[in-house]
């Protein structure tokens with residue numbers, strides 16, 4: 240049985256540390272609910288450094304929920320191109336439409352109402368409510384789990400939903416009362432996890448919570464947090480085609496599988512013994528000249544694609560075609576396919 244940990248002791252030293260150590264991040268200037276929301280959704284699964292540029296472009300093009308709600312899908316996907324997990328941006332737009340139609344373009348100042356919006360879970364709702372509205376609502380992400388699990392040497396797996404609930408309750412009870420401090424406390428927990436309490440080699444000597452931390456005292460930092468077992472990724476062999484015709488390169492919409500609904504360079508799973516040429520034949524292509532081919536891998540959350548990219552020239556196209564400028568400037572193409580375009584520069 241784990242001995243109870245006194246979370247009341249963490250806000251004061253953590254806020255003091257945060258005041259002098261926080262990073263200047265673009266979304267921290269003028270933290271409106273819209274800016275906090277967009278940044279938090281982008282930061283899921285993506286590094287801070289990579290998000291900075293995307294965030295600046297997104298906010299310039301779509302400065303508020305009204306602009307987001309009416310943005311054309313292709314432009315929206317292009318703004319997200321390279322970030323992956325495209326359901327995130329589709330949900331952003333769905334939620335923007337609800338905010339416009341139900342709330343007149345304002346965000347509700349209420350945790351339950353925020354959680355009801357598409358794509359907004361407990362974490363994002365807590366981040367918006369505390370950072371933008373100054374409410375005492377925790378936002379428990381991977382950083383916060385790591386810090387808290389080490390502080391109290393909590394042996395519960397972070398995938399257990401009861402653990403999230405437990406931690407949200409514990410943290411809620413010790414939140415500061417005033418708005419500014421609520422916002423700072425949420426961000427101080429993120430910041431500690433990102434800068435000092437890192438997954439490997441935490442910098443405990445610099446940590447403002449070192450005197451309270453059981454994992455530091457017992458040298459057990461590497462044992463916490465307890466993570467779920469990693470499942471092996473499914474491996475698939477995929478052929479991706481760069482089909483060049485006098486009119487341009489073929490692009491089509493994916494109708495099934497991973498990245499369904501996104502644009503792609505024509506592709507298909509390769510069955511055992513099947514060759515890329517046979518796939519082209521299935522699309523009615525018999526007269527073509529291979530220019531080059533290369534192999535690369537692309538890793539999704541649960542799947543690994545071993546890709547054979549084949550560049551062919553043909554007189555006519557089995558799918559819609561676009562110029563290279565159009566593809567680069569206005570057609571969104573997920574990274575798994577975009578990598579294939581690199582072949583053009585290598586030959």
Ligand code: SF4
Pocket residue numbers: 386389390435436437441442443446447448449452453454455460
């Ligand atoms: S003392 Fe070390 S393990 Fe404990 S919270 Fe601080 S950085 Fe993390």
